[in-house]
Amino acid sequence: MIPAQFDYVAPTTVDDAVRALADAGDEAKVLAGGQSLIPVLRMRLAAPTKLIDLGKVAELRGVREDGNALVIGAMTSHYDVVRDPLIAEHAQLIAMATSTVADSQVRHRGTFGGSLAHADPAGDLLAPALALDAEMVVHGMDGRRVIPASEFFVDYFTTALRPGELLTDVRVPKYTGWHAHYEKFNRVAQAWSIVGVAAAVQVEGHTIQQARVGLTNMSSVPVRATGVERALIGQEATPEAIKAAAEHAVEGTMPVADGNADAAYREHLAKVLTSRAVTAACG
Amino acid sequence: MRITVTVDGTTYLDEVEPRTLLVQYLRERLGKVGTVVGCDTSNCGACTVHLDGHSVKSCAVLAVQADGCEVTTIEGLARDGQLHPVQRAFHDNHALQCGFCTPGMIMQSIDLLAENSDPDEQAVREGIEGNLCRCTGYQNIVRAVRDAAHEMRPGAGPEAERMNEAEMGTQAGVRRS
Numbered sequence A: 001m002i003p004a005q006f007d008y009v010a011p012t013t014v015d016d017a018v019r020a021l022a023d024a025g026d027e028a029k030v031l032a033g034g035q036s037l038i039p040v041l042r043m044r045l046a047a048p049t050k051l052i053d054l055g056k057v058a059e060l061r062g063v064r065e066d067g068n069a070l071v072i073g074a075m076t077s078h079y080d081v082v083r084d085p086l087i088a089e090h091a092q093l094i095a096m097a098t099s100t101v102a103d104s105q106v107r108h109r110g111t112f113g114g115s116l117a118h119a120d121p122a123g124d125l126l127a128p129a130l131a132l133d134a135e136m137v138v139h140g141m142d143g144r145r146v147i148p149a150s151e152f153f154v155d156y157f158t159t160a161l162r163p164g165e166l167l168t169d170v171r172v173p174k175y176t177g178w179h180a181h182y183e184k185f186n187r188v189a190q191a192w193s194i195v196g197v198a199a200a201v202q203v204e205g206h207t208i209q210q211a212r213v214g215l216t217n218m219s220s221v222p223v224r225a226t227g228v229e230r231a232l233i234g235q236e237a238t239p240e241a242i243k244a245a246a247e248h249a250v251e252g253t254m255p256v257a258d259g260n261a262d263a264a265y266r267e268h269l270a271k272v273l274t275s276r277a278v279t280a281a282c283g
Numbered sequence B: 001m002r003i004t005v006t007v008d009g010t011t012y013l014d015e016v017e018p019r020t021l022l023v024q025y026l027r028e029r030l031g032k033v034g035t036v037v038g039c040d041t042s043n044c045g046a047c048t049v050h051l052d053g054h055s056v057k058s059c060a061v062l063a064v065q066a067d068g069c070e071v072t073t074i075e076g077l078a079r080d081g082q083l084h085p086v087q088r089a090f091h092d093n094h095a096l097q098c099g100f101c102t103p104g105m106i107m108q109s110i111d112l113l114a115e116n117s118d119p120d121e122q123a124v125r126e127g128i129e130g131n132l133c134r135c136t137g138y139q140n141i142v143r144a145v146r147d148a149a150h151e152m153r154p155g156a157g158p159e160a161e162r163m164n165e166a167e168m169g170t171q172a173g174v175r176r177s
Helices: A014-024 A037-042 A078-083 A085-090 A092-098 A104-109 A112-118 A126-131 A226-232 A239-250 A263-282 B022-029 B085-092 B102-115 B121-127 B138-152 B158-167
Strands: A007-009 A028-031 A050-053 A063-066 A069-073 A135-140 A143-148 A153-155 A166-173 A179-185 A195-204 A207-216 B002-007 B010-015 B048-051 B054-057 B070-072
Touching: A014 A028, A014 A050, A014 A135, A014 A166, A028 A037, A063 A085, A069 A085, A069 A112, A078 A092, A078 A104, A078 A112, A085 A092, A092 A126, A092 A179, A092 A195, A104 B054, A104 B102, A112 A126, A112 A166, A126 A195, A126 A207, A179 A263, A195 A263, A207 A226, A207 A263, A226 A239, A226 A263, A239 A263, B022 B048, B048 B102, B054 B102, B085 B102, B085 B138, B102 B121, B102 B138, B121 B138
Parallel strands: A007 A050, A028 A050, B002 B070
Antiparallel strands: A063 A069, A069 A166, A135 A143, A135 A166, A179 A195, A195 A207, B002 B010, B048 B054, B048 B070
């Protein structure tokens, strides 16, 4: 099928994009990479009256340093995130998770900010953003505000973005020297995560000094596995210690049952994948 | 809405509805029916083309998003009646059964080889993850991609070199913007 009719604008600056969004009202949708939105339009699951395409807003692309943080432009493609030297050095977990998103063609078009704003609970970039304490920089007609990842994801496909607000940048603190791994479980090629685990650790000698663990698709929003983190800190990175810590992975989760897995199976996966992700991150 | 787009080396100026998908534009307006539509869900990859040198699923791109861009389809690969080395490798390795997935498989394989000039079997399988073959003919597709990589490696036969230079100027035959 083809999408229902809509109007289309392609602003070239953030200011113009914000104004276009304000002018368009409630029935407008922002088009980032379009790799979720265009299939949704084709299936007529949504029929916005206007699309505001950010593809020509050059200032929204790219990664830069700002003191102790990286600033990732919302329209930076997955392909560019995976290859970016700053992300590789300071936020390896994001590159690793991004490399598992969908397939090569989708990664060429899909964007970092688009994935976060879409807020699919099975999306692979939400848990890393949460685990790394990323901050969402948003712009609207009332100006700029910053939303911590812990407050940004509200429910299924729902974020703290207000009507008329645009996600423009994501600020990620630098995790220089940390080691990371994203462990994704799915059954077939290019499938969404049934469960995914994002882990980053700072290890000195054999001792885990700091740990960040986020869970994909274990609730309607990404979940920070704080119980696992607490259990890891100060431990030797042994298989036994990691396995014991991973037992905390289901705390605070509310996994759904769907065609891929029931809730108990997701809980099982969360523990097993946490153990694998932390083990791989510890090297 | 008015767009300017270069497809297989020819520049077109066209008026399109914003909702027109790139694949529709290619097939229905330009007659580039070598690019096919295999699914309604952007899973199958049969409609893969290169947009400014990168593979995309042209059913998940609007024609208006291609404004100012360069598109290469399966129909733009052969030169002077000579198949592109990847096309020839698919032919030589019987890497198709019904053939419906072939245009997308070839376009994605060229993209893969531009990233990795000598992928092992696992890298090929991961690189073409976004392309489905309903005949399940993957064995020969993987062989064809590795065969093409061998043909196109630096110092490969004059024929492959000539094709590459004539076509796009990079080793694997994809122009990078």
